[in-house]
Amino acid sequence: xxxxxxxxxxxxxxxxxxxxxxxxxxxxxxxxxxxxxxxxxxxxxxxxxxxxxxxxxxxxxxxxxxxxxxxxxxxxxxxxxxxxxxxxxxxxxxxxxxxxxxxxxxxxxxxxxxxxxxxxxxxxxxxxxxxxxxxxxxxxxxxxxxxxxxxxxxxxxxxxxxxxxxxxxxxxxxxxxxxxxxxxxxxxxxxxxxxxxxxxxxxxxxxxxxxxxxxxxxxxxxxxxxxxxxxxxxxxxxxxxxxxxxxxxxxxxxxxxxxxxxxxxxxxxxxxxxxxxxxxxxxxxxxxxxxxxxxxxxxxxxxxxxxxxxxxxxxxxxxxxxxxxxxxxxxxxxxxxxxxxxxxxxxxxxxxxxxxxxxxxxxxxxxxxxxxxxxxxxxxxxxxxxxxxxxxxxxxxxxxx
Numbered sequence: 001x002x003x004x005x006x007x008x009x010x011x012x013x014x015x016x017x018x019x020x021x022x023x024x025x026x027x028x029x030x031x032x033x034x035x036x037x038x039x040x041x042x043x044x045x046x047x048x049x050x051x052x053x054x055x056x057x058x059x060x061x062x063x064x065x066x067x068x069x070x071x072x073x074x075x076x077x078x079x080x081x082x083x084x085x086x087x088x089x090x091x092x093x094x095x096x097x098x099x100x101x102x103x104x105x106x107x108x109x110x111x112x113x114x115x116x117x118x119x120x121x122x123x124x125x126x127x128x129x130x131x132x133x134x135x136x137x138x139x140x141x142x143x144x145x146x147x148x149x150x151x152x153x154x155x156x157x158x159x160x161x162x163x164x165x166x167x168x169x170x171x172x173x174x175x176x177x178x179x180x181x182x183x184x185x186x187x188x189x190x191x192x193x194x195x196x197x198x199x200x201x202x203x204x205x206x207x208x209x210x211x212x213x214x215x216x217x218x219x220x221x222x223x224x225x226x227x228x229x230x231x232x233x234x235x236x237x238x239x240x241x242x243x244x245x246x247x248x249x250x251x252x253x254x255x256x257x258x259x260x261x262x263x264x265x266x267x268x269x270x271x272x273x274x275x276x277x278x279x280x281x282x283x284x285x286x287x288x289x290x291x292x293x294x295x296x297x298x299x300x301x302x303x304x305x306x307x308x309x310x311x312x313x314x315x316x317x318x319x320x321x322x323x324x325x326x327x328x329x330x331x332x333x334x335x336x337x338x339x340x341x342x343x344x345x346x347x348x349x350x351x352x353x354x355x356x357x358x359x360x361x362x363x364x365x366x367x368x369x370x371x372x373x374x375x376x377x378x379x380x381x382x383x384x385x386x387x388x389x390x391x392x393x394x395x396x397x398x399x400x401x
Contacts, residue, residue, distance in 0.1 A: 003214045003226055016214035016224055021095060021181060036093040040078050043093070043179055043211060044068055044140075049227055052083050053319070053336050055175065055207055059299075059310075060084035061335040062375060064152045066145065067138035074114030075107065079179070080135070084153055084375060085308070086164025088174045090115070091209075096182040105190055108176050108206070116172050124170050131169075156329070156377060176206040183210045183230050191230060207231065258300050258309050261326040271380065275328060278387040282311045282324070285391065289313050289399050313398045321350050321398065322390075328380035330390075335375065346397055353393045357386050 003016040021038045043049055044065045052063035062084035070077040079091035092108040119127045135145045143151075149158050168174070178187065187208055194206050208230045216222035267275065286296030299310045299320065308323030308331060316337060323331035332354065337347040355361045363382045383390065 003212075003224055019213040019215060019223065020097075021213070036078070036095055036098070039095065039179060039181060039211060040068060040093040043091070043209075044079055049211055049225065050081075050209065051227060051229055054229055055177070055209075056083055056085070056087055059087075059308075060375070061333065062152050063089075064149055066148060067135045070134050070138050072111060072114035073118065074110040077111045077114075082149070082161065082165055084157075084161065086161045086168060088165060088168045089177055090174050091177040091179050093179045096180055096184060104178055104180075104187075105194065105206075108178065112172075112174050112176060115169070115174070119169060124166065127169070128166060153375070154377060160325075178206065178208045180208060180210055181212055183208045183228070188230055195231070254300055255298070255309075258307055258326055261307060265327055267328065267380075271328070271384065274384055274387060275324075275380075278384075278391065279309065279324065281387070281391040282309070282394075285394055285399065286311045286313070288395075289315070311394070316346060316398060321347070321394065323375075328384075330378040330380075330383045332376050332378065350393065350397045353397065354390065357389060360386065 005014045005016055006012075007014070021036070047063045047065055050063040050065075053059075053061045060083050063081060064083055065079055065081045067080045068078065070080050077090060078093045079089070081089040081091065083089070090108060090111050092104055092111065094104050118130070122130060132145050135148070136142055139148060146158055146162070149161050153161065178191075180187070191206050191208055210226075210228050210230075212226045214224040214226065216224045262275075283298060286298055289296035296314050297312050299312050300307060308325050310320035310323045310333075312320045319333075319337050321333055321337040323333055325331065332351070334347050334351050337350065355364060359382050360378060363378055364376055
């Protein structure tokens, strides 16, 4: 990808200079060896660089790096991460100039296999104990797994993410990410081959994440950074995997699963009926959301007991502004909806409109519902009395607008 700077006054276009990542101190001994540490720490320290909404299939806008240089029997894993719904990410960082670039696919699959073997050898419970210790040892400031997740999503949703992580680890569900400074045609071919070959024994899709640095404004010592992925969305990979696995869906969640988990919660009769009424209202909304004959879709996140029901609107690249959890919480996914072309205006308008509801605005301010700034949660008692108004706002902003 090339980045340009446009001078409005002079109407000139200038290409930005691409900057190499810093070289290893040992490069004089081995000129072919480059240091990926800067790239690794760049991604780890700035989670906003990781396009989690695209890679997760628009399930979440929160990416949570957990550990660097995690020691496995099969090697040292560069980055181990999760996200706001508990997906597992295994990330290998490489520079295109590194002679080991040719082996990047075998390296990253070795890490995935190493995690799988360790679970088999230790058992899931003992592996979970080992993993938590490794994360604390290899995280920033030696924080616990729970504290890292809590800082990103709020205290109330931590257990849901942990349970989803455990389930994904147990069932060998990982997303493999090649983090590099340049996506080459050879890497694209390799990723396409890999994703087309996914089967029951190798059930993890793979992505390339390109993070490039460019010369910024010299006056303030800044850098410009570009990010792109290949492929661009997880949805097509999900469909490929599901068609190969038949009934055993790698990213399993549907209305039956959501309803089963919903029924396990202790709502009173009135609450349950009103939540169902709101759910039916969402189904009607996406039925009315038609673009070129295609309707919106009701998607169900991969989260465990706290899985989300998310209405995705066609006009907004199938992104969802809200998530209805099985425990009755309503998640406002402001950051997720703003990630598409028409998203910023709609996202701001949606946030403005729901903030006009006094109880909801008060919850945002005092964070009584938990969640994060990007995805604030609303307790059942806060949003349920205003369910009709929320449906009306969704219709006005995302369908009529």
